[in-house]
Amino acid sequence: MECLVSTDRLIDFVYLENRLLDECRYAEWYELFADDGVYWVPTQPEQTDKEGEASIALESKLLLKLRITRLAHERAHSLQPRVRSLHVVQQPVVGEPVDGLASVSCNLAYFEYQNGNQIVLAAQVRYLLRESVDALRIVEKRVQLLGSDGYLPAIQLFI
Amino acid sequence: MSRYRDDRNALLGLVADNQIHRDAYLSEEIFEIERERLFARSWLYVGHESQVPAMGEYITVDLAGSPVMMLRDADGSIRVLMNRCAHKGARIVSEGRGNSGRVLRCPYHAWTYKLDGALIAVPLKAGYENTGFRQSPAAQGLSAPGGVEVYRGFVFARLSHEGPSFREYFGDVLQALDNMADRSPEGALQVAGSSIRSVIRCNWKFYLENINDTVHPISTHESASATARKVGAEFVESMPTVMEQLLPFGAGYDFYSKMGAQTLPNGHSILGTEFSIHTDYSDVPGYKESLEQAHGVERASQVLAYSPQNVVLYPSLAVKGSPQILRVLRPLSANLTQLEVWAFQPKGAPKLLLERGLTYSRLVFSPMSVVAHDDVHLFESQQKALAASGNPWVNLQRQFDPAELEHGANAFDDGNNELILRNQYRAWLAMLTDARIEEEAA
Numbered sequence: 322m323e324c325l326v327s328t329d330r331l332i333d334f335v336y337l338e339n340r341l342l343d344e345c346r347y348a349e350w351y352e353l354f355a356d357d358g359v360y361w362v363p364t365q366p367e368q369t370d371k372e373g374e375a376s377i378a379l380e381s382k383l384l385l386k387l388r389i390t391r392l393a394h395e396r397a398h399s400l401q402p403r404v405r406s407l408h409v410v411q412q413p414v415v416g417e418p419v420d421g422l423a424s425v426s427c428n429l430a431y432f433e434y435q436n437g438n439q440i441v442l443a444a445q446v447r448y449l450l451r452e453s454v455d456a457l458r459i460v461e462k463r464v465q466l467l468g469s470d471g472y473l474p475a476i477q478l479f480i
Numbered sequence: 481m482s483r484y485r486d487d488r489n490a491l492l493g494l495v496a497d498n499q500i501h502r503d504a505y506l507s508e509e510i511f512e513i514e515r516e517r518l519f520a521r522s523w524l525y526v527g528h529e530s531q532v533p534a535m536g537e538y539i540t541v542d543l544a545g546s547p548v549m550m551l552r553d554a555d556g557s558i559r560v561l562m563n564r565c566a567h568k569g570a571r572i573v574s575e576g577r578g579n580s581g582r583v584l585r586c587p588y589h590a591w592t593y594k595l596d597g598a599l600i601a602v603p604l605k606a607g608y609e610n611t612g613f614r615q616s617p618a619a620q621g622l623s624a625p626g627g628v629e630v631y632r633g634f635v636f637a638r639l640s641h642e643g644p645s646f647r648e649y650f651g652d653v654l655q656a657l658d659n660m661a662d663r664s665p666e667g668a669l670q671v672a673g674s675s676i677r678s679v680i681r682c683n684w685k686f687y688l689e690n691i692n693d694t695v696h697p698i699s700t701h702e703s704a705s706a707t708a709r710k711v712g713a714e715f716v717e718s719m720p721t722v723m724e725q726l727l728p729f730g731a732g733y734d735f736y737s738k739m740g741a742q743t744l745p746n747g748h749s750i751l752g753t754e755f756s757i758h759t760d761y762s763d764v765p766g767y768k769e770s771l772e773q774a775h776g777v778e779r780a781s782q783v784l785a786y787s788p789q790n791v792v793l794y795p796s797l798a799v800k801g802s803p804q805i806l807r808v809l810r811p812l813s814a815n816l817t818q819l820e821v822w823a824f825q826p827k828g829a830p831k832l833l834l835e836r837g838l839t840y841s842r843l844v845f846s847p848m849s850v851v852a853h854d855d856v857h858l859f860e861s862q863q864k865a866l867a868a869s870g871n872p873w874v875n876l877q878r879q880f881d882p883a884e885l886e887h888g889a890n891a892f893d894d895g896n897n898e899l900i901l902r903n904q905y906r907a908w909l910a911m912l913t914d915a916r917i918e919e920e921a922a
Contacts, residue, residue: 362848364674372835374673375823378848383715384722387707391850394703399857470576472679472818473847475856 326452331425332413334457335448339408339429342479347389350479354382355451355458362464362480377469377476388479399477406478407432422449422460429464431480440474443467484509488913495909497885498877498902502866505683505874511814518795518911519544521643522746523629523636523650525797525808526550528671528822529558530633531577536595539577542810543639548625549573550635551580553595558630560637561597562623565589572622584622597622632661633669642916644746652889653748656791659801662783663833664826665774669804672838676821678847682859684795684811687819688904690855691790691798691807692751694736694895695878697729700858704851705730720762725803725840728757729851736895739789743890747794747907749900753891756789758802764830774828789895794907803836807845815863821845876901 341350354360361371362378371379380388391397409430416424426447433440449461464480466473484490484507494501494510503510524543527550531539538551540563547563549572563571565586572584572593583600584593592601599621602608613619626641634657636646643649661667680687690696697705708726740753752758771780787802798807804826810818823837844851866874879897884890885906890899 364676370673372838373831375676375821375838376842377676377846379842381719381722383711383719384843386714387704387711387726388850390711391703391707394707396699397703397850397854398700399853470674470677472677474679474681475853476848477853 326423326450326457328415330457331415331423331448331450334450335413335425335427335446336410338448338459338462339410343406343408347392351382351385351389353457353459354385354462355453355460356382358382358459358461360385360459360462360464360479362466362469364469366465366469377466377473378464399475402436404433404435404477406434408480416447419449422451423457424449429480433476433478435477440476442473442476442480444480446480482509483507484513491913492909495905496873497882498880498898499873499875500905502872502874504905504908505685505863506814506866508814511683511811513912514811514908515544517914517917518908519811520639521911521914521917522795523627523638523646523793524795525793525806526560526628526635526637528633528669528806528824529630529635530668530670532558534579536580536582537578538573538580540573540575543625543637544811546625546639547571548637551595554582558628558635559596560625560628560635562625564623565591566593566599566618566621566623567591567602593622597624632657632667649746650748650793651744651746653744653750653791653793655786656750656788656793656799656801659783659786660799660804660824660826662775662779663771663801663804663829665770665828666826667774668827669824670827672823672825672834675808676841676846678819678821678845678852678856679812680817680819680856680859681815682817682856682863683814684809684817685904685908686859686862687809687817688792688795688798689901690859691792692749692900692904694739694751694789695733696855696858698732700854701729701851703854707850721836721839722843724761725836725843726851728760731757733896738893739895740891740893741895741897741900742892743900743903745889745907747792747904749792749794749903750788751791751895751900752787752789754893756787758787758789758800761787761802761836764832767830767833770829792904794904800840803840804833805837805841805845819845876905 338353360380364375364377368374411428413425413427416426418424429444429446431442445465447463448459450457451460494504527539532552535552535554538549540549548560549563550560553559565572567589570586570588572586590603594600625637625639627638629636629646661669712723739755742750742753791799796809804824806822808820821841823841825834843849876898884899
């Protein structure tokens with residue numbers, strides 16, 4: 322199927338999406354997801370099965386909302402002291418459309434810091450995006466961690 | 481400096497009737513002693529037979545510092561062998577899982593073994609003639625643990641050649657594995673393709689204690705359960721599985737006070753003998769009928785009614801029969817613990833059962849779980865803050881009764897009774913100070 326979204330728009334979208342996370346603009350970030358959108362972090366490098374195989378995260382809008390809402394809860398103990406994140410994004414690359422959805426990917430270095438302890442995770446991220454009323458919406462954000470099948474520390478914010 | 485190894489009284493001083501000394505969690509010497517006297521002599525979970533369905537298939541795991549492989553032999557049996565070439569110690573297989581084919585061949589000098597570990601070929605064979613090679617340890621092939629047992633598809637090993645038999649060690653707690661297997665109309669389970677894996681900067685015992693800690697969820701997990709209630713109201717009916725699994729984390733102290741618990745010899749326990757946060761999961765259409773057909777009405781209803789909060793097969797395994805999850809602890813040092821979370825599909829049962837297990841694993845046990853985040857944060861804070869000067873004790877005194885010291889097994893109503901934790905430490909101390917070990921060493 323032909324995909325009419327321009328390359329520049331897709332690339333700009335990826336940078337914006339990552340910036341919203343680093344600036345803790347979670348309400349705006351949440352709105353980037355389509356109603357049927359999912360945030361997916363598989364355990365296996367070539368994993369295609371979301372429901373029948375283990376994932377580190379597989380979150381619908383409900384679960385994304387839950388995670389975001391908890392961030393502001395006064396007794397979210399694990400977030401004290403405050404956790405900060407930084408996404409270092411490599412130039413995104415536009416791929417072939419998938420099931421009529423625009424596809425764009427980037428390599429990512431994700432840093433998460435709390436109280437003198439920093440974790441660094443490498444990932445390849447693929448976005449499947451749908452055009453809706455002049456805005457792009459995420460149908461799937463797939464975060465393929467380089468070490469997805471290894472033993473991982475707690476990852477508290479969104480990669 | 482060795483403070484505990486040769487001082488039985490010092491070890492005995494770590495476990496009082498109702499409190500535990502911090503060195504049990506912080507000391508690397510204690511961790512080494514645990515490896516030798518507790519982990520090596522108890523039965524540790526290796527894997528599930530459905531991970532290696534065909535001949536030559538293997539997985540590798542670390543068992544208390546020993547690299548082992550679990551594989552399927554040519555005759556269909558399960559073997560557990562040290563992943564260490566008898567020649568010079570190189571690893572035989574390098575992948576986490578794979579297929580070795582008909583033989584195991586070391587990549588270093590091509591020493592070759594049958595799938596049961598017997599040495600069948602070495603290069604330059606003539607060079608070993610008249611050297612006494614046949615009597616050398618190398619000629620005996622790959623080492624195996626002292627004991628291997630496959631129970632209802634679950635594979636366990638005891639590293640040491642000394643120690644209790646499998647049945648003697650686990651006893652009545654095996655009912656939890658029977659229950660999980662019997663959740664399949666075929667009596668067999670299929671493991672999900674992979675596990676969720678975490679590394680936590682805390683002593684393994686903090687994690688294991690918490691599995692039986694009914695008093696923490698209401699305060700520790702308040703942010704997760706309160707938020708689930710709030711957000712759930714906005715998304716009514718959209719994801720019942722998620723809500724069904726998260727909302728019970730808000731259950732109060734009273735809920736746990738009637739759930740029933742049982743402590744067993746060797747540190748094992750069953751929490752939630754009457755009911756648990758898993759009891760009210762909705763029925764899956766057609767599932768009950770298929771179990772009745774397979775096991776009979778009575779056994780089927782018994783299987784479905786039994787859903788403890790957690791069953792601990794001390795010291796490495798925690799079982800949730802529903803929603804079919806195993807948690808496996810692989811301790812690395814006094815302050816570093818690896819966790820594997822495995823979900824299972826009961827063979828011949830609706831797919832929804834596996835999805836429940838996988839959903840629960842993600843929501844509650846994954847490195848990105850908002851429930852686990854608060855647990856891990858507190859375990860890691862314990863590991864650091866216990867070093868504080870002053871009080872060196874971890875208190876486990878709730879509902880302590882001196883009469884409990886006389887019994888190897890206890891059944892009681894109140895899940896909030898910390899006897900279920902004290903029982904772990906009594907077993908721990910008995911194994912660390914077992915006089916037979918000192919005799920062997922002498």
